[in-house]
Amino acid sequence: MAITDKIYVKNHQQLVSQLERSFPKGAFKGATMDVLYQGEGLSKLNDATRDRVLDFAEDFLDCDCEANPHCGCAERKFLRYLLELREQGLGPDAIVDVMGDDYMLYAYPGDVLSFLDNSVRTLEAAEALAAVDGKPAAAEDVRELRQNLVR
Numbered sequence: 001m002a003i004t005d006k007i008y009v010k011n012h013q014q015l016v017s018q019l020e021r022s023f024p025k026g027a028f029k030g031a032t033m034d035v036l037y038q039g040e041g042l043s044k045l046n047d048a049t050r051d052r053v054l055d056f057a058e059d060f061l062d063c064d065c066e067a068n069p070h071c072g073c074a075e076r077k078f079l080r081y082l083l084e085l086r087e088q089g090l091g092p093d094a095i096v097d098v099m100g101d102d103y104m105l106y107a108y109p110g111d112v113l114s115f116l117d118n119s120v121r122t123l124e125a126a127e128a129l130a131a132v133d134g135k136p137a138a139a140e141d142v143r144e145l146r147q148n149l150v151r
């Protein structure tokens with residue numbers, strides 16, 4: 001399962017009762033995108049909640065794809081967001097805190113840790129491939145990306 005399948009909406013029950021509509025806990029589930037992030041229910045949310053829901057929509061659901069919000073861009077952007085937090089030196093617990101503050105989302109720190117570990121391993125493999133392929137500049141670029149994640 002991708003990490004985006006393990007990102008959940010905080011205060012889920014409270015939001016369901018404010019919107020008077022049910023939607024799944026998973027932030028990237030199709031029905032959550034439709035009901036919470038694209039729906040007409042925004043006006044029913046309290047101010048603090050609405051701001052964060054809007055921030056999420058603006059930061060991750062702003063593409064022009066025909067299939068928006070089900071095109072996959074949101075998931076890709078969210079992975080980049082997680083990696084950027086890691087590059088800033090944050091560990092899994094701090095990353096979970098930040099996504100709560102920014103977007104009212106949560107994840108289990110263990111899931112975030114596995115995601116970061118997998119990303120590092122993927123980059124290691126890419127670096128080795130580039131080196132074998134006789135592309136030292138590419139290998140160097142990948143090494144730099146990886147080192148930013150593990151420092």
Ligand SMILES: [Zn+2]
Nearest residue numbers: 063065071073
């Ligand atoms: Zn898109």
